[in-house]
Amino acid sequence: MDIDKSRNFSDWFNTVISDAALADLRYNVKGFVVFRPWSVKSMKLMYAAYEDELEARGHSPSLFPALIPESNFKIEGEHVEGFTPQVFWVEQAGGNKLEERLAMRPTSETAMYQMYALWIQGLADLPLKIYQSCQVWRHETKATKPFFRSREFYWIEAHDCFSTEKEARAQVKEDMEMTEAVVHQQFGIPFLFCQRPEWDKFPGAVHTYAADTLMPDGRVLQLPSTHLLGTNFAKAFNVNYQDEKGNRSPVWQTCYGPCISRIYGAMFSVHGDSKGLVLPFDFAPLQAVIVPILGKEKDGLAIMKYAEEVLEHLHKAGLRARIDSTPSTPGFKYNHWELHGVPIRIEIGGREAEQKSLTLVVRDAPPKTKATIPLASAAETIRKEGRLLSARLVSKADAYFNSHQAHAKTMDELKAALERGFIVRAPYCSMEKEEGKACADEIKAKLVGDVRGIKYGEAAPAHGEKCVQCGKAAKHFAYVARQY
């Protein structure tokens, strides 16, 4: 495809979606896209990795209904206010108007917590840690973008209840650790965890922490967020437990929402190159593709027979592999599978069949880098090369992310860094709504930059630091970036 994603990311993104058949954007409802097999296979692997991580940390799967009665939806005040503008409503069934309209869940707090109220009686029922993998619907801004911001998306939401604030805060921290373990270490996507400003929290939450990653066009994209809900929802939905003294108290809650379809978009955007997708070995639908080079008719049969033997060897080792025996020429297939991000290509012609060897090409290798290896150790070598490829992707992505960070003391410095596509740290007056929002609005209006919040765990600035915008004493270092 040959498009430089750092020069024209939008063009690269749309081309790769269409050429690698990740999604079909021709479905005729705005903001809704058809996800095609090549992206879905990867997303299923990503779901599985995430679900394993959640279950290893004590979460259990459930499935809640997609429709939420309006009366449930309206129980928690801030939540209603925040989400109502985005809700799709079901108002009719079979031509009859419903007595009460039903919200298509934009998120499931109001579906799940009324059930939690029934399930939780005492300390023995806590902690309760439940997740579901599902799709949700939000009537987003008209600037929809496949994978990044669509009106229907596929995610996991984990909703946890505890008897103490301390445990809930520990859960928020664990959510961040899971994000590191999965999104960064496995998917290879670096990010910065920010505590969002008071004016930019999840509706109904006490605190919101969200992972921001950086796209090749210099805009940040929010990946998983985790929220300390406090006892707001528990009080509204009567999710109470009886403590040792016999008192009924509301539970402390957290929720965590990694959006797989968006993370997948971030993953291929971060790792892709001018030839197309580059996928981490563990999340590629195909880990190795065998391209037979048939030559003259009489050799053809022997070559195909040997290719089958190689495939069987790889399948026995548990690798996802196939032979591309379509009639196209080898050169066409090389380009085709590079576009699709298959990590390892195996070329098998007359020479390989004779020597019982195979020629190996790794997706991110410099042009014309090929190695010939013996069949006996092929699966082992492919696994090793796959691991190395994934590791290179993480370090390349980290290097890019780390080299696009800046510090600004003045609005001019901030402006310059934002224009270069950086995430910028700057001293900032306050994350409280009354004191700090005006500066964020100014920064948005003047510099098209968004105040993303403060970095989790980072120390406050020394005395004497002044807010980059208003010049008042800075309580925080804020992180500012252009956002999706």
Added chain:
RNA sequence: GGGGCUAUGUGCUAACCUGGUAUGCUUCCGCGUUCGGGACGCGGCGGUCUGGGUUCAAAUCCCGGUAGCCCCA
């Protein structure tokens, strides 16, 4: 949320200004020759987003709808 641009077969595109038989490439199907970095020949299938208006006549002009892309908030 505001604005701009656009919609012709699977995809890209010509014709649109100046109304009159819809162009070429690609994909796809068939046959044959090919195969170590995007092969080729011959034959075939397939199209004016949608609703209304103007007109003898609409891909073309006008109005609405829907969808897409881009810019701004």
